[in-house]
Amino acid sequence: MSLQQFMNEAISPWMKQDGPDSDIVLSSRIRLARNFSNIPFPTISSEDNLEKVLNFFNEEFRSESFRDYKGFEIVKMSDLQPIEKRVLVEKHLISPHLTDNSEHSASLISQNEQVSIMINEEDHIRIQLYFPGFQLDRALEQASQLDDWLEEKIDYAFDEKRGYLTACPTNVGTGMRASVMMHLPALALTQQINRMTPAINQLGLVVRGIYGEGSEAVGSIFQISNQITLGKSEEDIVEDLHSVVKQLIDQERRARQTLMHRSGIQLEDRIFRSYGVLKYGRIIESKEAAKCLSDLRLGIDLGFIDHVPKTILNELMVLTQPGFLQQYAKETLSPSERDIRRASLIRERLQLENKE
Amino acid sequence: MECQRCHNRAATVHLTQLMNGEKTEVHVCEQCAKEKGYMHDHEENFTLNDLLTGLFNFEPKQSPNGQQTGTQQPKEQLKCPKCGLTFKEFARAGKFGCAECYKTFDERLNPILRRVHSGNTHHDGKIPRREGGNLHLRRQKDQYKSELQRLIEQEEFEEAAKLRDEIRSLDDQLQDREEGES
Numbered sequence: 288m289s290l291q292q293f294m295n296e297a298i299s300p301w302m303k304q305d306g307p308d309s310d311i312v313l314s315s316r317i318r319l320a321r322n323f324s325n326i327p328f329p330t331i332s333s334e335d336n337l338e339k340v341l342n343f344f345n346e347e348f349r350s351e352s353f354r355d356y357k358g359f360e361i362v363k364m365s366d367l368q369p370i371e372k373r374v375l376v377e378k379h380l381i382s383p384h385l386t387d388n389s390e391h392s393a394s395l396i397s398q399n400e401q402v403s404i405m406i407n408e409e410d411h412i413r414i415q416l417y418f419p420g421f422q423l424d425r426a427l428e429q430a431s432q433l434d435d436w437l438e439e440k441i442d443y444a445f446d447e448k449r450g451y452l453t454a455c456p457t458n459v460g461t462g463m464r465a466s467v468m469m470h471l472p473a474l475a476l477t478q479q480i481n482r483m484t485p486a487i488n489q490l491g492l493v494v495r496g497i498y499g500e501g502s503e504a505v506g507s508i509f510q511i512s513n514q515i516t517l518g519k520s521e522e523d524i525v526e527d528l529h530s531v532v533k534q535l536i537d538q539e540r541r542a543r544q545t546l547m548h549r550s551g552i553q554l555e556d557r558i559f560r561s562y563g564v565l566k567y568g569r570i571i572e573s574k575e576a577a578k579c580l581s582d583l584r585l586g587i588d589l590g591f592i593d594h595v596p597k598t599i600l601n602e603l604m605v606l607t608q609p610g611f612l613q614q615y616a617k618e619t620l621s622p623s624e625r626d627i628r629r630a631s632l633i634r635e636r637l638q639l640e641n642k643e
Numbered sequence: 644m645e646c647q648r649c650h651n652r653a654a655t656v657h658l659t660q661l662m663n664g665e666k667t668e669v670h671v672c673e674q675c676a677k678e679k680g681y682m683h684d685h686e687e688n689f690t691l692n693d694l695l696t697g698l699f700n701f702e703p704k705q706s707p708n709g710q711q712t713g714t715q716q717p718k719e720q721l722k723c724p725k726c727g728l729t730f731k732e733f734a735r736a737g738k739f740g741c742a743e744c745y746k747t748f749d750e751r752l753n754p755i756l757r758r759v760h761s762g763n764t765h766h767d768g769k770i771p772r773r774e775g776g777n778l779h780l781r782r783q784k785d786q787y788k789s790e791l792q793r794l795i796e797q798e799e800f801e802e803a804a805k806l807r808d809e810i811r812s813l814d815d816q817l818q819d820r821e822e823g824e825s
Contacts, residue, residue: 327726327741409738431769438771444742447778449752450766452742456752457759459745461768491761505655517756518763574655 290362292398294374294614297606299400299417303598306420310588311536313468313508313601315423317430320453320462321412321437322444328454329388329407337391340411343441344404348395353436354429356397359404364389370619373610379417384408402433409454410462412437421532423465423525431521450517460517465525467532472507472585473542474535480509483538487531491515506577506604511535547589558586566637570623571630576607595637603633646672648679723747777820784813 306312322328326336345361352358364372364386372386381394385408392407405413414433418426444452451462458464474480484494493514496505511532513524546554561582564571571579584600586592605611607629613620616628644654652672671679721730728740730748739745745752756764770778787810794803 322742324742328739330736330738331726331728331740434769435772438773442773443771445771446742446745446766448765449745449756450768451771452739452745454738456737456739456755459756460760460763460766463768515760515763517760518765518767520768572652575653 290360290367290371293360293362293378293380293396293400294371297378297602297611298598299378299380301399301401301417302419302601304419306418306422308536309420309597311469311471311539312421312532313419313470315418315421315426316466316468317414317416317423317426318464318466319412319414319430319434320410320451320458320464321414321434321441322410322452322454323412324442324444326411328409329392329411330409330454332407334391337407340407341391341393344393344395344406347440348404353397353402353433356399356402359395359397359402361393361395363393365391370610370613373608374614377605377608377610381405382408382413404437410458412441421467421536423467423529423532427465427521427525457514458516461519461521461524463516463521463524464512465528466510466512467528469509469511469532469535469539470507470581470584471509471535471539472581473546474539475507475509476546477542479538479542483535487511490527490531491519492528492531505574506581508577508581508604543585543589554589555591558582558589558591562586562592565633567634568630570626571607571633572626573607573609573629576629576633577604580604580607599636603636606632606636644670646670646675648672648675721748721751777817780813780817780820784810784817787813 302314306315323340326332326340329337329340332340341363348359349361362375362381364381367375367389372381372389375381375394376383376386378400380396380400380403382405385392385394385405388407392405394406395402395404397403401417403415405415414430414437416426416430416433418429446452450460453459453462471480474483480494487494491514493512495510495512496508511528513528515524519527561579564575565579565583580600580603583592583595584597587595587597587600606615609620609625612625612628612632615632620628646652646654647669648671652674654670655673656669656671656676658669658671658676722728723740723744724747725743726740728744730751733739733744733748739748753764770782772779787806791803791806791810794800794806
């Protein structure tokens, strides 16, 4: 029953709440990597051992509740269809890596989808916790409490010198990856983000587009996260990230003002053209959809468009991904069929909102 | 902007080529970029893994006195007694097999960790309540000690005396625990 709930809605219940600075920061996430002390890591573990880890969670944590997150539902990868797996990845509830190792992996997902605990990913346990908007401190505090709650029942692999022991040396120490998803259209448009990236890297932080590293970030959505997990406390890592994100927010707001001031009409034109494509297009590729949705969101933030709620964009960003489109169509679609479905789905959603 | 090659899709890859000192700009779509070999699928995964493996294939320098320590096994034979992973396998995959591997490969880890974590090799973060052992008490003791130093310098002797007692009590607790463990 609950799996159906995870599959149906494009945006998770927690995303419907507004967070601080949510015009620019979409979400804040903390991920903690943990392992059982006496079981080999999933990378080389035997089937029996992987099953042991999975059973432990099935027995100990199934329908357990932790704080406001209500009950956890265990979703086994072996029970899912390929499209269902893809939808969960598109919702960021599980990682692509978890689906590779399907036989003995699972995720415990809280009812409001704010917490997911991945089992037998690269590490035995990957705790993932999201907050809407810019709330890294709160995310860290809650993730740490959730970690304490698990630790009461699990003997973690921990070493005084190296900290939490993980399969990959890039995670050892705190095992923590803190990240913030940001919508930075003005910094992307003026190419300022490219100039800022090397300085951010020097602080041990990484900037990447959500659709992969290298070329420009599609949809102007960037993820900023820590790279270093050793030698710094969790609080220090979050503080460093916090100060960089704060500066990026300021810079983005400034760049938006400058753009409005210097080329207001060009900006307005771009926004309305994108809105036109979304509203009237019949074939839309995913990258074009992402770009137009980013423009539309900027248009809402700048006050050009006032009858479309911001949440529809978060929703459409997920809903127009291949997995969701196929889940929605209830059939496997070729890329060109998807482009047509995508266009009609966007038109439908936008009209729905306009009528209200 | 449309793709210069297929004139069909939008150009999303923008490159600047330098040939015989002349700069040419290339604007192509992703598909054409892949076909022309400008970019590869899963480029990110490939380079990251490649980079890591490069870091691990690292010959440790000889010790300062120029001698290899007698207990050190040759690289190929270093093998985790718990999970059976050899250092060679670790270097190839860039992944540990189990918690014990960290102890087995300990001597070789510092250069790797230093490179990955900006020079850091020691954990300075959270300590789990149960598995953390006496680390909580020891960290607390270190913290009190530096605080004590500060109080003495500021001639706040009354407070300092209280803290000194606290440190003694921590010492007792540590001693009890260590005796209990052995």
